[in-house]
Amino acid sequence: MKSADKHSKIIRSATKVFAKKGFFNARISDIAKEAKVADGTIYLYFNNKFDILISVFEEEIGNLIEQVQKLLSAEEDPRIMLEIFATKHLSVMKKNKNLAEVIQIELRQSAKLIKDYRNNKFSEYVNIISTIIKLGQEQGIYRSSIKPGIAKRAFFGALDEISRVWTVTNTTKYSLEEATNQILEIFHCGILEPDASLQ
Amino acid sequence: MKSADKHSKIIRSATKVFAKKGFFNARISDIAKEAKVADGTIYLYFNNKFDILISVFEEEIGNLIEQVQKLLSAEEDPRIMLEIFATKHLSVMKKNKNLAEVIQIELRQSAKLIKDYRNNKFSEYVNIISTIIKLGQEQGIYRSSIKPGIAKRAFFGALDEISRVWTVTNTTKYSLEEATNQILEIFHCGILEPDASLQ
Amino acid sequence: MKSADKHSKIIRSATKVFAKKGFFNARISDIAKEAKVADGTIYLYFNNKFDILISVFEEEIGNLIEQVQKLLSAEEDPRIMLEIFATKHLSVMKKNKNLAEVIQIELRQSAKLIKDYRNNKFSEYVNIISTIIKLGQEQGIYRSSIKPGIAKRAFFGALDEISRVWTVTNTTKYSLEEATNQILEIFHCGILEPDASLQ
Amino acid sequence: MKSADKHSKIIRSATKVFAKKGFFNARISDIAKEAKVADGTIYLYFNNKFDILISVFEEEIGNLIEQVQKLLSAEEDPRIMLEIFATKHLSVMKKNKNLAEVIQIELRQSAKLIKDYRNNKFSEYVNIISTIIKLGQEQGIYRSSIKPGIAKRAFFGALDEISRVWTVTNTTKYSLEEATNQILEIFHCGILEPDASLQ
DNA sequence: AATGAATGAGCATTCATTCAT
DNA sequence: TATGAATGAATGCTCATTCAT
Numbered sequence: 026m027k028s029a030d031k032h033s034k035i036i037r038s039a040t041k042v043f044a045k046k047g048f049f050n051a052r053i054s055d056i057a058k059e060a061k062v063a064d065g066t067i068y069l070y071f072n073n074k075f076d077i078l079i080s081v082f083e084e085e086i087g088n089l090i091e092q093v094q095k096l097l098s099a100e101e102d103p104r105i106m107l108e109i110f111a112t113k114h115l116s117v118m119k120k121n122k123n124l125a126e127v128i129q130i131e132l133r134q135s136a137k138l139i140k141d142y143r144n145n146k147f148s149e150y151v152n153i154i155s156t157i158i159k160l161g162q163e164q165g166i167y168r169s170s171i172k173p174g175i176a177k178r179a180f181f182g183a184l185d186e187i188s189r190v191w192t193v194t195n196t197t198k199y200s201l202e203e204a205t206n207q208i209l210e211i212f213h214c215g216i217l218e219p220d221a222s223l224q
Numbered sequence: 225m226k227s228a229d230k231h232s233k234i235i236r237s238a239t240k241v242f243a244k245k246g247f248f249n250a251r252i253s254d255i256a257k258e259a260k261v262a263d264g265t266i267y268l269y270f271n272n273k274f275d276i277l278i279s280v281f282e283e284e285i286g287n288l289i290e291q292v293q294k295l296l297s298a299e300e301d302p303r304i305m306l307e308i309f310a311t312k313h314l315s316v317m318k319k320n321k322n323l324a325e326v327i328q329i330e331l332r333q334s335a336k337l338i339k340d341y342r343n344n345k346f347s348e349y350v351n352i353i354s355t356i357i358k359l360g361q362e363q364g365i366y367r368s369s370i371k372p373g374i375a376k377r378a379f380f381g382a383l384d385e386i387s388r389v390w391t392v393t394n395t396t397k398y399s400l401e402e403a404t405n406q407i408l409e410i411f412h413c414g415i416l417e418p419d420a421s422l423q
Numbered sequence: 424m425k426s427a428d429k430h431s432k433i434i435r436s437a438t439k440v441f442a443k444k445g446f447f448n449a450r451i452s453d454i455a456k457e458a459k460v461a462d463g464t465i466y467l468y469f470n471n472k473f474d475i476l477i478s479v480f481e482e483e484i485g486n487l488i489e490q491v492q493k494l495l496s497a498e499e500d501p502r503i504m505l506e507i508f509a510t511k512h513l514s515v516m517k518k519n520k521n522l523a524e525v526i527q528i529e530l531r532q533s534a535k536l537i538k539d540y541r542n543n544k545f546s547e548y549v550n551i552i553s554t555i556i557k558l559g560q561e562q563g564i565y566r567s568s569i570k571p572g573i574a575k576r577a578f579f580g581a582l583d584e585i586s587r588v589w590t591v592t593n594t595t596k597y598s599l600e601e602a603t604n605q606i607l608e609i610f611h612c613g614i615l616e617p618d619a620s621l622q
Numbered sequence: 623m624k625s626a627d628k629h630s631k632i633i634r635s636a637t638k639v640f641a642k643k644g645f646f647n648a649r650i651s652d653i654a655k656e657a658k659v660a661d662g663t664i665y666l667y668f669n670n671k672f673d674i675l676i677s678v679f680e681e682e683i684g685n686l687i688e689q690v691q692k693l694l695s696a697e698e699d700p701r702i703m704l705e706i707f708a709t710k711h712l713s714v715m716k717k718n719k720n721l722a723e724v725i726q727i728e729l730r731q732s733a734k735l736i737k738d739y740r741n742n743k744f745s746e747y748v749n750i751i752s753t754i755i756k757l758g759q760e761q762g763i764y765r766s767s768i769k770p771g772i773a774k775r776a777f778f779g780a781l782d783e784i785s786r787v788w789t790v791t792n793t794t795k796y797s798l799e800e801a802t803n804q805i806l807e808i809f810h811c812g813i814l815e816p817d818a819s820l821q
Numbered sequence: 822a823a824t825g826a827a828t829g830a831g832c833a834t835t836c837a838t839t840c841a842t
Numbered sequence: 843t844a845t846g847a848a849t850g851a852a853t854g855c856t857c858a859t860t861c862a863t
Contacts, residue, residue, distance in 0.1 A: 052853070054854095065855080068855065068856080069827075073854080074854070134246055134333075158415070167415050172406055174398070180382075182388075183378035186380055207371055211378055215412045251836065262844060265846095450857065455825095462824085463860080464823055467822070532731075536644070567815075570804055573801060585776065585779065591733055596771065601769070608768070615810050616765050624847070650834080661849085662835075663849070
């Protein structure tokens with residue numbers, strides 16, 4: 026019986042190794058050693074190195090989607106939902122640096138690495154944002170002139186770039202709350218000084 | 225001068241090849257063939273494969289900075305400057321897909337690829353945004369509560385994610401102008417409906 | 424007995440798999456699947472992969488020897504005995520392509536594959552030919568100038584090459600009878616035109 | 623300039639190594655070491671391991687054909703031509719044991735090893751025999767009832783089996799001349815005692 | 822006896838880099 | 843300067859064999 030245990034143990038080890046070395050510099054033997062199994066055992070659970078990477082995406086992002094959806098299900102106000110999304114995303118990326126690196130770096134190459142791999146889980150995740158924005162538009166809270174398809178990318182891109190710097194520099198110039206608040210302030214209110222009478 | 229010619233010819237060829245295949249799948253012989261020189265000739269101009277990648281970054285982003293700075297030098301209104309930056313960035317990324325891919329994908333890995341490589345040119349480029357925001361704050365146009373260091377990442381991240389989708393999907397669901405306008409509307413005015421009396 | 428059953432079931436499966444893929448490309452798991460047993464079960468009956476191959480030889484050629492000897496036992500005329508041998512050999516090789524391939528191809532490598540393996544059963548089989556020839560010489564039917572040791576190889580080599588082409592090409596340009604008759608005509612009468620007055 | 627020298631040096635080394643270990647047990651590094659080149663150098667001259675084997679066949683059998691054709695070109699009597707063929711074949715196989723083994727063993731597997739490889743050179747070589755037989759039939763020397771297509775296989779098979787035993791046993795029970803004479807006697811005159819009045 | 826998950830040694834092939842010309 | 847043939851270290855993956863159950 027191939028155990029589900031071992032499967033996810035390998036996934037977790039692979040996430041760690043991919044994060045540390047990057048997909049191309051990661052060796053199957055590194056992952057095997059990290060997971061404390063033999064090299065060959067990896068191939069009882071995965072077809073090849075690419076398959077491991079895809080599985081990492083699917084499983085880790087799948088978990089993330091599940092968690093976020095659960096948090097959002099209790100909420101109705103899109104402003105708070107957006108806050109929840111931002112807080113959850115940034116906190117997970119801050120806590121799980123390995124996952125953060127894999128998403129920020131390896132996921133980006135995945136299309137080039139793996140022919141015909143359409144990253145559906147990832148799309149699903151980002152689409153949570155546009156769903157929230159559409160909801161806000163229906164409720165009259167968000168401007169109807171905003172295109173959810175563009176805004177979702179802008180919002181995700183902003184979060185992604187913030188968290189990317191955390192993984193790269195290892196320094197935390199700004200706290201999690203500060204970053205979340207700033208992003209929400211920008212997206213909700215813009216950066217223009219509302220009262221200022223400009224020249 | 226002959227030498228400088230060949231140097232930049234190799235850089236251009238490398239940009240093309242890295243964009244098409246990614247750094248790891250790019251072969252020195254691919255670059256050499258593209259540049260119409262012998263494999264060994266590459267090593268008269270660069271120390272190794274990593275060195276070529278770094279040079280691609282430095283040269284291509286250096287050009288970009290130069291162009292953007294030139295456009296901005298005639299302008300004083302930070303709102304228009306931000307528009308110029310967004311328009312220039314997106315139009316270059318749309319026109320020069322090779323450069324776009326290299327910046328979006330390979331640049332991200334560079335820290336992992338190359339020990340001790342701090343991407344100064346790239347920081348310099350993104351810092352143009354925070355400089356504009358600070359200028360706006362000094363002029364009382366932008367809120368003082370906005371942290372330029374966070375806002376620059378949010379703004380760049382938004383642009384980057386928009387242009388990333390262009391390179392990945394090869395489809396242009398939204399036009400350049402539309403994307404630029406939406407990004408500016410979001411960053412300047414936010415996404416909240418200002419007049420709506422919310423429950 | 425259960426055990427013997429499974430033993431020969433594995434032998435038969437191995438013959439099939441070796442014929443189809445060749446010894447080196449045959450996988451233990453292929454043989455196990457064909458025999459409908461677990462991989463590990465194979466090792467309860469055989470020491471290793473080579474041992475399976477040797478057993479295939481011994482068992483299959485053993486059967487062949489038994490059958491041929493039985494057919495020959497009723498006969499006394501060496502000319503008819505040679506005909507029986509040729510007919511039997513070619514018909515078995517034609518019917519049982521798996522066995523044919525294993526004998527023609529894998530058996531040839533066996534000496535190189537398996538140190539110290541002397542293929543006694545095979546020698547025994549080919550020696551049937553020389554025994555018939557000696558008998559013919561004793562009876563004055565065959566020339567005494569013919570060396571049985573050489574003639575047996577010539578006769579077997581001729582049959583082997585004929586049947587080899589059947590397995591390789593899958594076409595039957597010549598029928599079984601035609602081939603048998605020609606071989607016997609050549610060996611018995613030679614290819615010279617007896618009456619022709621040559622220049 | 624990739625030298626033709628190195629190409630044939632690798633061919634010769636490969637012949638040696640394939641003969642000694644067999645195709646599957648031969649390592650690329652064995653061939654490289656034998657040829658005194660680096661492993662990678664092999665791949666400047668050949669596409670893969672199979673390609674080396676095919677090249678060995680083509681080159682070595684090509685040489686053989688050339689030599690045999692040259693010897694035969696001066697001759698018109700098919701009986702002598704057949705003798706020349708037999709003598710040449712057996713003497714080459716006796717002298718060049720490596721080539722002999724490769725032809726007798728590896729060539730046999732080639733169809734199974736290499737998809738779509740039709741061994742044209744080998745066919746060409748064996749067809750020399752049928753050409754001689756047809757010539758003899760036209761001259762009225764050989765029986766018209768003999769099918770050259772079958773006789774060529776019988777003749778080649780006989781020679782092949784004789785020489786195979788030389789390579790396997792390393793003993794020379796029969797001399798080259800004796801073997802040649804016996805084969806020719808069998809094929810020309812058959813093995814029947816012509817004068818004997820049989821019961 | 823039977824199973825099949827786990828093992829880990831083993832190898833073809835690639836490709837960045839060198840260096841004789 | 844320029845070439846490109848030669849190098850050889852490095853690694854994903856396979857599969858015969860083992861052994862706990």
